[in-house]
Amino acid sequence: MPPFDPTTTAIVIVALMAGVLGVCGYLTLSERKISAWMQDRLGPNRVGPGGLLQPLADGGKFFLKEEVIPSHVDRVFYLLAPAVAVGTALLALAIVPFGATTPPPDPVPSVGQPGEPSPVAKFEQEQAEYQSKFNFVLAPGLDIGVLYLFALGSLAVYGVILAGWSANNKYSLLGSLRSSAQIVSYEIPLAMSVVGVFLIVGSLNPEKIIAWQTAHGWFLLFQPLAMLLFLVSVYAESSRLPFDLPEAEQELVGGYHTEYSSLKLGLMLLTEYVHLVTTSFMVAVLFLGGWSLFGLESLIENPILAAVVKLLVLCGKMIALCIFAQFIRWTIPRFRFDQLMNLGWKVMIPLAMLNLLCVMFVKQFDFLLVTLTGTSILLFFGAGFLGVKMGGTVTNPKRPVAKLPPGLPAGVTYAGK
Numbered sequence: 104m105p106p107f108d109p110t111t112t113a114i115v116i117v118a119l120m121a122g123v124l125g126v127c128g129y130l131t132l133s134e135r136k137i138s139a140w141m142q143d144r145l146g147p148n149r150v151g152p153g154g155l156l157q158p159l160a161d162g163g164k165f166f167l168k169e170e171v172i173p174s175h176v177d178r179v180f181y182l183l184a185p186a187v188a189v190g191t192a193l194l195a196l197a198i199v200p201f202g203a204t205t206p207p208p209d210p211v212p213s214v215g216q217p218g219e220p221s222p223v224a225k226f227e228q229e230q231a232e233y234q235s236k237f238n239f240v241l242a243p244g245l246d247i248g249v250l251y252l253f254a255l256g257s258l259a260v261y262g263v264i265l266a267g268w269s270a271n272n273k274y275s276l277l278g279s280l281r282s283s284a285q286i287v288s289y290e291i292p293l294a295m296s297v298v299g300v301f302l303i304v305g306s307l308n309p310e311k312i313i314a315w316q317t318a319h320g321w322f323l324l325f326q327p328l329a330m331l332l333f334l335v336s337v338y339a340e341s342s343r344l345p346f347d348l349p350e351a352e353q354e355l356v357g358g359y360h361t362e363y364s365s366l367k368l369g370l371m372l373l374t375e376y377v378h379l380v381t382t383s384f385m386v387a388v389l390f391l392g393g394w395s396l397f398g399l400e401s402l403i404e405n406p407i408l409a410a411v412v413k414l415l416v417l418c419g420k421m422i423a424l425c426i427f428a429q430f431i432r433w434t435i436p437r438f439r440f441d442q443l444m445n446l447g448w449k450v451m452i453p454l455a456m457l458n459l460l461c462v463m464f465v466k467q468f469d470f471l472l473v474t475l476t477g478t479s480i481l482l483f484f485g486a487g488f489l490g491v492k493m494g495g496t497v498t499n500p501k502r503p504v505a506k507l508p509p510g511l512p513a514g515v516t517y518a519g520k
Contacts, residue, residue: 188262202239278358293336299462313393328479
């Protein structure tokens with residue numbers, strides 16, 4: 104890892120927090136504009152030109168509203184829950200590349216071959232070159248970067264559970280229980296879908312994953328099924344529609360944040376958008392080449408201009424993925440809870456396991472990576488064919504229904520054996 108510089112780190116933290124929070128604020132506006140467009144209405148258009156100042160008005164409203172703490176809540180955990188939720192979401196940004204990065208040098212053996220230059224000296228030279236370059240990531244060179252992200256994603260559920268339990272409200276408690284079951288179910292396919300990426304690259308470092316894709320091609324081309332599984336899993340992790348069961352207003356009023364208001368509610372809602380930004384960055388890094396744009400960025404000779412272009416490319420991919428998630432929200436209706444569990448355990452986990460087996464087979468026998476594209480397509484359409492053959496869908500198969508014999512009184516619905 105490069106040496107720690109407090110000044111540079113402080114500047115990066117301030118810039119990253121300001122950028123992410125600004126993007127989150129205007130994601131709320133884009134979500135309302137997209138929903139209005141899809142539902143044939145206007146949406147926010149009064150505050151500022153075209154409603155562009157609406158996020159500032161909403162943020163000010165959260166600060167100015169009265170802080171109400173219900174008398175029946177567990178005060179300590181009630182106040183701790185929003186801090187845990189937003190804290191874990193923001194800490195996950197530490198390893199997310201948001202611009203140009205350079206992969207750290209690989210470790211070398213301490214003893215080289217006779218007559219050859221010392222591998223340690225070569226490693227120290229590469230390390231010095233790596234440290235001389237600026238990486239657009241808060242914690243560069245972290246070899247367990249993606250694992251760190253998964254660990255914090257798992258901890259984020261504690262904020263939801265604390266909020267639901269401390270509210271002393273049955274709707275909030277049901278929302279937190281749903282969230283815990285949902286996180287446990289979708290953590291498995293989330294992690295398994297990217298293990299194939301780690302096997303091919305040989306590292307969990309996001310900078311190395313980007314460097315591999317710039318040299319060989321985006322993982323979207325080689326593992327489209329893995330990207331689909333990862334994308335669905337991160338939507339479920341972020342409680343985005345159609346997976347927003349923890350806060351389903353139709354049956355749970357507001358879910359785990361029913362008893363929250365003012366700034367505490369704002370922090371709960373901010374957590375969802377920070378998760379969306381973080382996971383969109385990681386989808387771009389893991390499967391869409393990161394800051395790479397089909398090699399066009401290498402045509403720019405000016406290093407400062409090239410760094411700006413790479414920053415814009417990666418942030419543009421992140422924003423496009425966020426907008427795509429918002430289109431998904433207003434396109435697909437919410438699942439029932441049994442459908443949510445069936446999709447995770449009966450469809451996504453088996454597909455993730457089969458995809459991982461295909462990657463291991465290709466790596467073991469040194470086949471071309473294009474083979475994985477074909478296996479992904481076969482697995483995807485095979486799952487669809489299996490659903491059709493089952494008479495319904497994979498998650499909700501139709502069952503044979505026995506007809507009632509004639510002559511039964513009205514109201515009888517079960518014919519027996």
